[in-house]
Amino acid sequence: MNRYLSFPVIVLSAWCLLALSATLLSLRPDEIILQKILALPEWQAWLGYDDLGRPIADRMIMGARTSLLVAFSVVFISFVVGTIIGVFAAWFGGWWDKISVLIIDIFIAFPGILLAIALAGLLGPGIMNAVIALSIVGWVGFARLARAQTLTIKHREHVTAARALGTRTSRMVFRHLLPLIMAPLIVEATFAIAGTVIAEASLSFLGLGVQPPDASWGSMIREGTRYMLVAPHMVLAPGVAIFLVVLSINLLGDRLRDKMDVRLNNGK
Numbered sequence: 001m002n003r004y005l006s007f008p009v010i011v012l013s014a015w016c017l018l019a020l021s022a023t024l025l026s027l028r029p030d031e032i033i034l035q036k037i038l039a040l041p042e043w044q045a046w047l048g049y050d051d052l053g054r055p056i057a058d059r060m061i062m063g064a065r066t067s068l069l070v071a072f073s074v075v076f077i078s079f080v081v082g083t084i085i086g087v088f089a090a091w092f093g094g095w096w097d098k099i100s101v102l103i104i105d106i107f108i109a110f111p112g113i114l115l116a117i118a119l120a121g122l123l124g125p126g127i128m129n130a131v132i133a134l135s136i137v138g139w140v141g142f143a144r145l146a147r148a149q150t151l152t153i154k155h156r157e158h159v160t161a162a163r164a165l166g167t168r169t170s171r172m173v174f175r176h177l178l179p180l181i182m183a184p185l186i187v188e189a190t191f192a193i194a195g196t197v198i199a200e201a202s203l204s205f206l207g208l209g210v211q212p213p214d215a216s217w218g219s220m221i222r223e224g225t226r227y228m229l230v231a232p233h234m235v236l237a238p239g240v241a242i243f244l245v246v247l248s249i250n251l252l253g254d255r256l257r258d259k260m261d262v263r264l265n266n267g268k
Helices: 003-020 058-093 094-109 111-122 127-153 157-164 169-205 218-226 233-260 261-267
Strands: none
Touching: 003 058, 058 094, 058 127, 058 169, 058 218, 058 233, 094 127, 094 233, 111 127, 111 169, 157 169, 169 218, 169 233, 218 233, 218 261
16 A cells, blocks of 8 residues: 555545544543633643543544534435436436436535525434435436436447347346446545535534534534633634544545546556
8 A cells, every 4th residue: 555545545435433432432522610611731631621621532443433424324325326317317308307417507506505504404403314314416417417417328339239139127227228328427436425525514613503512523623712711722623623524525535436446547
């Protein structure tokens, strides 16, 4: 493994490991210690304490679980729904394609995060509503990419030959189409995970995501903004975590895109 990949792999491995093992660790994210309010980092709490005397490190780990759960749930739902809509629109064409393109254009016309905030406000705060709101916004990118890829591949020789031999539509889609469009969709999914981490933190920062006493990196930043001058560690810890996770995902996504780009690989 080269140096270009070692850093993001370490960061993302730590993120996933801490998030998945959060319930197994003896954490105290909601324990209030009045004597430790806004206390600086120490050996018992290496990230310090927040405005209620709760250990920030424990809440950071619980926030990692929240961001991982929301990110993968939203991307999985968006991936499946967007791919189905995009493939069906391009494959069958006609009025189905026109309606799908119109809906996609309507969604694209609105800034994604603003639409997610509006939907979360209508649905109400909570982690499930945040997942629903972000999924409603997130499927558009996958649908648009899947449609474009399907339009490119549906007229290729092997697909035309399969259609001439009387192959069923479902078999052609699953054997001759989906395997060829998966690579760009997987790359899109990696960048969507990074965007969802930021979007979830934004919703929680605005009070539309995870609700107290549950921890989220976005809500931790919101709570720490009032004490930036006296306790900057309350903002720095979750802020750095979001930065490192998103940067690592983008670095891996760039590397994955280069690996899957046939033109680049053939040119080497």
